[in-house]
Amino acid sequence: MSYPFEYGDETLWEAGYHGGQLYHALAQGAAGFLGVPSGLTPTPQGSCSVDGEVFQVFVQRLYELYTSSSNEVLRELGHGLLVTSLVLLDRTGGRIAVRPEDTAALDEARAALARTMAS
Template identity: 60%
Template sequence: MSYPFELGGETLWDAGYHSGQLYASLARGAAEFLELPSGLTPNDQGGCDVETELFRAFVEGLDGMYSSTKNQVLHGLAHGLLVTSLVLLERAEGEITLTHRYAATLLEEKAVLARAMG
């Protein structure tokens, strides 16, 4: 069983059921924390539709929080969500510019994770 993330009928990420559910739940929680819409809407196929511009703004907000916090726990909690979100955003043909000290590491991790996400 899978948990697809789709844009206009195209599957961006056919996540495993548990991975997809966890990612969507974490994104919802982070969106609430950031006071931004996530850009992910549950759909009838048992996954989520991605609205690129809203999702881009969410990822940008997540990155802003991640890059500006000095709190190691908050930084650690946001890390996996951010890297996964960067992969999904790229697949949705959206992008944000990473210019902070973590940029190179995040981009390397994004490339590795993208291969694992199929």
Template identity: 60%
Template sequence: MSYPYELGGETLWEAGYHSGRLYASLARGAAEFVKLPTGLTPTPQGSCDIELSTFRAFVQGLYTLYSSTSSLVIHGLARGLLVTSLVLLERAGAPITLKPEHEEALREEKAAFARSMG
């Protein structure tokens, strides 16, 4: 069973059911914290539609939180959600700009995540 993330009928991530639902849950919690909507809408068919401009703003807000602190706890809590979101944005053709001090490490993690996200 899967939980696909779709943009305009194109599947950006054919997530496994559990990983897809966990990602959506984490995004909802982070959205509440950064006070931005996620742009992710579950469908009755068991997938998740992405509204790109809203999702991009959410990921930018998440990255702003991540990049504005040196807290290892916040970095650790936010990193998996952020990296997964960055992969989805890249697949949608709408990446955000990362600060030079984060670019290399996040690029390596994005590549690793992208391979495991199929």
């Protein structure tokens, strides 16, 4: 059983059911904490629709929280969610503004995770 993340007619990630639901729940929780919508909407068909523009704003805010904190626990909690979100955002064609000093590490983490996220 899967939990696909869809952008229009395109499947961005054919997530496993539990992994997809957990990612969605974490994103919703982070969106509430950040005070912005996530851009992720469950569908009656058992998938998740991605609104690219709204999702891009969410990912940008998530990145800003990640980079503005010196709290290692907060950074580690946000890292997995951020990198997974960057993979999905990349697959929508969206981009966020990233500080030059963060680019290489995030690109490497995103590329490594993307190889494990079937689309």
